[in-house]
Amino acid sequence: MKFIISSILIVLFSFLAGLYLPWWSIAVVAFLISIIIQQKHFVSFICGFVSLFLLWGFLSYWISMENDHILAHRVSLLIFKTDSPFLLIFATALIGAIVAGFASLTGSYLRKENQKKASF
Numbered sequence: 001m002k003f004i005i006s007s008i009l010i011v012l013f014s015f016l017a018g019l020y021l022p023w024w025s026i027a028v029v030a031f032l033i034s035i036i037i038q039q040k041h042f043v044s045f046i047c048g049f050v051s052l053f054l055l056w057g058f059l060s061y062w063i064s065m066e067n068d069h070i071l072a073h074r075v076s077l078l079i080f081k082t083d084s085p086f087l088l089i090f091a092t093a094l095i096g097a098i099v100a101g102f103a104s105l106t107g108s109y110l111r112k113e114n115q116k117k118a119s120f
Contacts, residue, residue: 003047006037010051010100015059026052026096027103034107041108048104049097057093064089 010033017025030048039047064072064085072085080087 002037002039003043006033006039006044006047007051009033009037010048010104011055014052014055014100023096024099027099030100030103031107034104035111038111039108041105044108045101045105049101052100053093053097056096057089060089060092 010030013029013033014026017029030052034044034048069085072088073083076082076084076088079091
């Protein structure tokens with residue numbers, strides 16, 4: 001249940017932060033959510049990773065679909081030397097997922113370290 005709640009909160013607040021703040025605000029959101037909702041380290045990483053992979057994958061597909069993938073075709077030719085807009089969408093989602101996953105992992109480690117110090 002914590003995984004689902006964390007995922008929903010990360011997606012919701014990352015989307016809202018992305019409207020007004022720079023792209024890296026997703027890391028801050030994932031970090032704070034993983035501090036607030038305690039999970040195991042691996043689960044926290046997977047939660048942040050999956051949440052942002054789905055969010056950025058959906059958003060980049062939606063944006064690309066709105067202009068018939070014209071820009072995605074051209075950018076994929078520049079970056080990957082192949083005409084594959086879906087590879088570009090996958091790479092975009094993967095970058096966001098890695099950033100959020102490691103931010104969540106950092107937050108879970110910080111939470112565990114603070115609990116160990118408080119018990120002494």
